[in-house]
Amino acid sequence: xxxxxxTWIGAPAVAGAFALAGAxxxxxxxxxxxxxxPARTSTATGAVAPAPVTxxxxxxxxxPALITVKVGQKVVFRNVGKIAHTVANTDAKGNIRSTLIxxxxxxxxxxxxxxxxxxxxxxYLCTFHPTLMKGRIIVTR
Ligand SMILES: [Cu+2]
Numbered sequence: 556x557x558x559x560x561x562t563w564i565g566a567p568a569v570a571g572a573f574a575l576a577g578a579x580x581x582x583x584x585x586x587x588x589x590x591x592x593p594a595r596t597s598t599a600t601g602a603v604a605p606a607p608v609t610x611x612x613x614x615x616x617x618x619p620a621l622i623t624v625k626v627g628q629k630v631v632f633r634n635v636g637k638i639a640h641t642v643a644n645t646d647a648k649g650n651i652r653s654t655l656i657x658x659x660x661x662x663x664x665x666x667x668x669x670x671x672x673x674x675x676x677x678x679y680l681c682t683f684h685p686t687l688m689k690g691r692i693i694v695t696r
Contacts, residue, residue, distance in 0.1 A: 604628070607668070611635045612642075615687035617679075623693040626674060630692065632667045641682045642667055642690075649689070651682060658682050 607629035611618050613636025624630055632642050643651050643658035651658075656669050656679055671677060671694045681688035 607631050609633055610690065612640055612681070612688065614638065615681075615684050617642075617681075617688060617690035620690040621693070622690075623695060624671070625695055626672060627670055629668050629670050632661070632669070634661045634663050634665050637663055639663070639683065640688065642669075642679050643682050645678045645680055647676070647678055649678070649680065649685070651680070651685075 605625050605628040608622050608624055609631045610622060611633050613634065617632075622630070634640055639660050639662050641658035641661060642656050643653045644656040645651050655671060655677055656667075659667055661667055671692070674694050674696050677692040677694060679690050679692070
């Protein structure tokens with residue numbers, strides 16, 4: 556009888572302790588997600604869209620050469636070099652396609668903003684320096 560009484564008193568206390576521990580774990584996970592989440596901006600419609608990602612380029616690089624963005628998220632290509640470059644998407648073998656990123660002559664300090672409607676891997680290069688400047692974008696849902 557004593558043991559049963561102890562179980563009766565003890566069980567709710569243990570359950571309560573687990574509930575508290577669970578809440579603490581949830582709180583930690585939520586704050587960790589808040590810290591890890593990319594910066595977001597509100598659109599005119601009030602929907603929350605991921606902030607644009609900037610890729611700088613110059614002689615002879617794209618930086619970062621590999622980025623991951625969401626469908627619809629803007630990518631800003633910015634020329635920080637001293638001469639003109641371009642950005643054109645290619646197939647995986649490097650053949651220019653220009654279907655997802657149409658190349659434009661980008662003089663120093665000029666930018667080109669692109670985004671993608673479907674998930675996948677977007678390979679790109681500079682049409683002026685195709686062997687020297689290449690990059691890749693992973694587009695996720
Ligand atoms: Cu170039």
